[in-house]
Amino acid sequence: MKLVLAIVSNDDSGMVSAALTKEGFAVTKLATTGGFLMAGNTTFIVGTEDDKVDQVISIISKQSSRRTQLVPSATTMDVGMYSSFPVEVTVGGSTIFVLNVDRFEKV
Amino acid sequence: MKLVLAIVSNDDSGMVSAALTKEGFAVTKLATTGGFLMAGNTTFIVGTEDDKVDQVISIISKQSSRRTQLVPSATTMDVGMYSSFPVEVTVGGSTIFVLNVDRFEKV
Amino acid sequence: MKLVLAIVSNDDSGMVSAALTKEGFAVTKLATTGGFLMAGNTTFIVGTEDDKVDQVISIISKQSSRRTQLVPSATTMDVGMYSSFPVEVTVGGSTIFVLNVDRFEKV
Ligand code: NI
Ligand code: NI
Ligand code: NI
Numbered sequence: 001m002k003l004v005l006a007i008v009s010n011d012d013s014g015m016v017s018a019a020l021t022k023e024g025f026a027v028t029k030l031a032t033t034g035g036f037l038m039a040g041n042t043t044f045i046v047g048t049e050d051d052k053v054d055q056v057i058s059i060i061s062k063q064s065s066r067r068t069q070l071v072p073s074a075t076t077m078d079v080g081m082y083s084s085f086p087v088e089v090t091v092g093g094s095t096i097f098v099l100n101v102d103r104f105e106k107v
Numbered sequence: 108m109k110l111v112l113a114i115v116s117n118d119d120s121g122m123v124s125a126a127l128t129k130e131g132f133a134v135t136k137l138a139t140t141g142g143f144l145m146a147g148n149t150t151f152i153v154g155t156e157d158d159k160v161d162q163v164i165s166i167i168s169k170q171s172s173r174r175t176q177l178v179p180s181a182t183t184m185d186v187g188m189y190s191s192f193p194v195e196v197t198v199g200g201s202t203i204f205v206l207n208v209d210r211f212e213k214v
Numbered sequence: 215m216k217l218v219l220a221i222v223s224n225d226d227s228g229m230v231s232a233a234l235t236k237e238g239f240a241v242t243k244l245a246t247t248g249g250f251l252m253a254g255n256t257t258f259i260v261g262t263e264d265d266k267v268d269q270v271i272s273i274i275s276k277q278s279s280r281r282t283q284l285v286p287s288a289t290t291m292d293v294g295m296y297s298s299f300p301v302e303v304t305v306g307g308s309t310i311f312v313l314n315v316d317r318f319e320k321v
Pocket of ligand 3: 216
């Protein structure tokens with residue numbers, strides 16, 4: 001038995017949750033505090049058999065990999081006009097820890 | 108040293124917390140997010156000596172085992188009357204993970 | 215790879231968070247529920263290489279050790295006068311669990 005603890009960007013948290021549940025994994029989500037440094041993350045706990053760890057990581061990875069997006073950005077120019085051009089920002093991404101479970105009980 | 112991570116139904120969370128505290132265990136409760144899939148759970152963290160893990164699991168189990176309850180249920184019948192009969196629902200229950208602690212410090 | 219799970223007094227939570235971040239550690243904070251028994255704590259998750267665990271514990275310890283403070287205390291006396299004298303209270307403190315990480319992925 002393993003415990004997968006995944007810190008998932010809020011951008012992807014809903015998709016990760018839905019995909020894991022659809023595949024039959026029991027998911028618990030922990031609320032993160034509002035501090036500016038860690039805003040925007042959800043921490044997932046998933047207990048799973050050893051031989052399904054790869055599947056859990058694959059699901060999380062598929063739904064939440066760090067990626068770049070083009071977003072509009074505006075610059076004001078000298079004479080009061082402005083130019084809008086796309087800039088690349090990084091969104092999404094997860095940090096995943098797999099822990100060994102010494103003992104597991106469902107009561 | 109072991110770390111017990113228990114996901115406890117909110118039905119039983121108060122009783123589990125009180126019983127663990129009464130027996131001298133230091134309990135930390137983590138807030139779960141409001142998502143519909145995991146509503147109704149509280150996650151407990153309890154650090155304990157190896158030889159007290161059985162006691163922790165026994166306390167949690169005693170206070171929160173999955174069980175059925177009879178609750179009233181009403182059915183509307185043809186002529187405007189209704190019949191109230193009991194149905195069995197499952198309440199409570201916990202999922203418990205015991206993790207090995209590599210190092211423990213109280214500062 | 216190790217996962218450091220630290221339960222830190224709210225008195226010290228901001229300082230611990232700032233000090234860990236300044237030293238380059240990625241910090242996730244979990245919200246604790248408002249129950250009276252565990253009010254006043256924040257739970258930190260920090261993933262780190264094995265050889266930096268001492269540094270993480272040292273930072274947390276430095277910013278949050280349990281200590282006594284003198285605070286004013288007032289006693290009402292017989293004739294309507296009162297005497298204010300200092301009493302010693304304990305503030306701060308952390309409980310730190312280090313867990314072995316079976317597998318680590320950043321996606
Ligand atoms: Ni196993
Ligand atoms: Ni031990
Ligand atoms: Ni390692």
